Amino acid sequence: PAPSASRTRTTQTHCPYCSLQCGIALTAGDRPATLVPADFPTNRGGLCSKGWSAPELLDHPERLTRPLVRSTPGDRTSPLVETSWDAAMDLVVAGIRRTQEAHGLDAVGCFGGGGLTNEQAYQFGKFARVALRTSQIDYNGRFCMSSAAGAANRAFGLDRGLPFPLADLAGADVLVLVGSNPADTMPPAMQYLDASREKGGRLFVVDPRRTATARAAELHLQALPGTDLALANGLLHIAVAEGLVDEQYVAARTTGWDAVRASVKAYWPDRVERLTGVPVTAMRRVVLALAGAENAIVLTARGAEQHRNGTDTAQAWINLSLALGLVGRPGSGWGTVTGQGNGQGGREHGQKADQLPGYRMLADPAARAHVAAVWGVDPDSLPQPGRSAFELLDALGRDVHALLVLASNVAVSAPDARRVMSRLRELQFLVVSDFFLSETSELADVVLPSAMWAEEDGTMTNLEGRVIRRRRTLDPPGEARDDLALLADLADRLGAGAHFSADPETVFAELGRASAGGRADYAGITWSRVDDEQGVFWPCPTPDHPGTPRLFLDRFPTPDGRARFVAVEHTGAHEPPDAEHPYVLTTGRVMAQYQSGTQSRRSRSLQLVAPAPRCELHPDLAARHGIASDDVVELTTRRGKARFIATVTDAVRPDVVFAPFHWGGGSSANALTDAALDPISRMPAFKTCAVAVARVGGP
Numbered sequence: 001p002a003p004s005a006s007r008t009r010t011t012q013t014h015c016p017y018c019s020l021q022c023g024i025a026l027t028a029g030d031r032p033a034t035l036v037p038a039d040f041p042t043n044r045g046g047l048c049s050k051g052w053s054a055p056e057l058l059d060h061p062e063r064l065t066r067p068l069v070r071s072t073p074g075d076r077t078s079p080l081v082e083t084s085w086d087a088a089m090d091l092v093v094a095g096i097r098r099t100q101e102a103h104g105l106d107a108v109g110c111f112g113g114g115g116l117t118n119e120q121a122y123q124f125g126k127f128a129r130v131a132l133r134t135s136q137i138d139y140n141g142r143f144c145m146s147s148a149a150g151a152a153n154r155a156f157g158l159d160r161g162l163p164f165p166l167a168d169l170a171g172a173d174v175l176v177l178v179g180s181n182p183a184d185t186m187p188p189a190m191q192y193l194d195a196s197r198e199k200g201g202r203l204f205v206v207d208p209r210r211t212a213t214a215r216a217a218e219l220h221l222q223a224l225p226g227t228d229l230a231l232a233n234g235l236l237h238i239a240v241a242e243g244l245v246d247e248q249y250v251a252a253r254t255t256g257w258d259a260v261r262a263s264v265k266a267y268w269p270d271r272v273e274r275l276t277g278v279p280v281t282a283m284r285r286v287v288l289a290l291a292g293a294e295n296a297i298v299l300t301a302r303g304a305e306q307h308r309n310g311t312d313t314a315q316a317w318i319n320l321s322l323a324l325g326l327v328g329r330p331g332s333g334w335g336t337v338t339g340q341g342n343g344q345g346g347r348e349h350g351q352k353a354d355q356l357p358g359y360r361m362l363a364d365p366a367a368r369a370h371v372a373a374v375w376g377v378d379p380d381s382l383p384q385p386g387r388s389a390f391e392l393l394d395a396l397g398r399d400v401h402a403l404l405v406l407a408s409n410v411a412v413s414a415p416d417a418r419r420v421m422s423r424l425r426e427l428q429f430l431v432v433s434d435f436f437l438s439e440t441s442e443l444a445d446v447v448l449p450s451a452m453w454a455e456e457d458g459t460m461t462n463l464e465g466r467v468i469r470r471r472r473t474l475d476p477p478g479e480a481r482d483d484l485a486l487l488a489d490l491a492d493r494l495g496a497g498a499h500f501s502a503d504p505e506t507v508f509a510e511l512g513r514a515s516a517g518g519r520a521d522y523a524g525i526t527w528s529r530v531d532d533e534q535g536v537f538w539p540c541p542t543p544d545h546p547g548t549p550r551l552f553l554d555r556f557p558t559p560d561g562r563a564r565f566v567a568v569e570h571t572g573a574h575e576p577p578d579a580e581h582p583y584v585l586t587t588g589r590v591m592a593q594y595q596s597g598t599q600s601r602r603s604r605s606l607q608l609v610a611p612a613p614r615c616e617l618h619p620d621l622a623a624r625h626g627i628a629s630d631d632v633v634e635l636t637t638r639r640g641k642a643r644f645i646a647t648v649t650d651a652v653r654p655d656v657v658f659a660p661f662h663w664g665g666g667s668s669a670n671a672l673t674d675a676a677l678d679p680i681s682r683m684p685a686f687k688t689c690a691v692a693v694a695r696v697g698g699p
């Protein structure tokens, strides 16, 4: 039945999924809720299938509405049964106390998510350090943005995904996308690429697959996964050789150029062609286009960054952008395309193992003193930096014996996922807050039902660094509650309640104070400003500051105000193909699924489009193994096996197999992936490992 007029409410809010955070108008009264796209500055009326289908899940019959506990406490083979919040929280408090008394404060870990609001992410970081006094907290954004963040911090002194508004893409004469596929991952963003091309702009795409984005490009550079660093160095070699470096910019705004110029001498174009598979002619065309453009933008994303050398790979593309004088010039620059809805805000406010709110470093005494004063605690009581995400998961059952997980499904999203699942099983106590039972919460002792996007208030920070408002339209079903309230309640029961509010606007104001003077400064941002101004770009240090849509225009936030070149070298794959595993596996997303699939695999309309995990194989590779489209194939790596339905397509390189990572169980791509970590960002090598292929059945 149609919602009755008296109970119907329409709210301006945002899609819950990716970092584009498309604006929507959500109408709810009697369920089901409906939406229409809004004319927000990022999506301008556009929306993808994930956004359109998002309201379906709000009243999905599998929503968790009451806390769940094991029918036999401590026995995870016993069924999960409903209980009251009081009884569940008593168990959680007892589990935390028992673990810390037996093994020390750091024996309890926290694992957060890039889908949490800024307020929740901030509260979670504070909860870990103040209520639990544990150093062991990190979040799933470590698996997403950390290499680009590491490179941007090293080069510019600041990490903000896009240091310019998304709309700048429309004005670019040349766009180079490296390991980025917005046509599938965030389709409304394609309007900016289309606008650029319509006025004569040129698009170049580097990707091992001929994706929908690559098909829209003037030229597709089909590089072997894991060779993007060599490609960038090869392009810079050509720029130097052909006298295309912007020497004036380099002299005025950068340091470290001489070492980089010397290092790229070794990246002869024909050598780089052999390493990457990209023809010299194609490389030269890209360099000439970039150097000749008035406005040019280079974007990297997970394809370039999720490697054991992801930070150096992002740095190589930054080096190229700096040498051509692009960074900090209006309409030009380098940026990274954030993945998760609040992947940006989620890493600014203290969920990371080594950071406090405002990007302050936890090991810095001045940073500790500032944040401790806001929190009303002794700086010496704050723990030191803890383990990064995968290292934390790998310590479960050994050094960390209890874990609290918010909004993350690590059993599917972490690399070497079966090893992670066995670590989760070794825990003495696991608590998961989620809105559905996931592969991770199915292993828990206590599962807490959380509110979904339309049922909570807060802010998110999109891929541009624009702080936007998530607005509550509906009440959560049953006894589900906002994670902010969960953390405030839990802190109270642990005896730290005086420090924690459950009101998101109060928490946002506190977050502003904690971030004041930090690199991600929110001190001048209020909810009412966000409402009135269609979002505010940080840094925004004072109430009368306009916000900062474009960074680095005058100087870089480094001690000398200059950007830093860093010489980086191609070191080869961590796990090169061999006789047993002769191909390269790369993983990624498909349009109608999202991340670990906890939500999208339950969406009826998305399941119609992408109902099953399909891997992509080149016809030559498929013929070698007698595989036809729709056959069942088994992929085997040094970690394990997983089965997929084959799509035979020449869109993928003949030496590469592509598998989507949205599924768990027997089709878990991350059961195959390599957990080798980048030494700086601690990013796992999701995007390349050696794989064998075998046909195991017909359609």
Ligand code: SF4
Residues within 6 Å of the ligand: 015, 016, 017, 018, 019, 020, 021, 022, 043, 046, 047, 048, 049, 050, 051, 052, 185, 186, 187, 188, 189
């Ligand atoms: Fe949602 Fe991203 Fe799709 Fe926009 S592009 S509708 S934010 S998933």
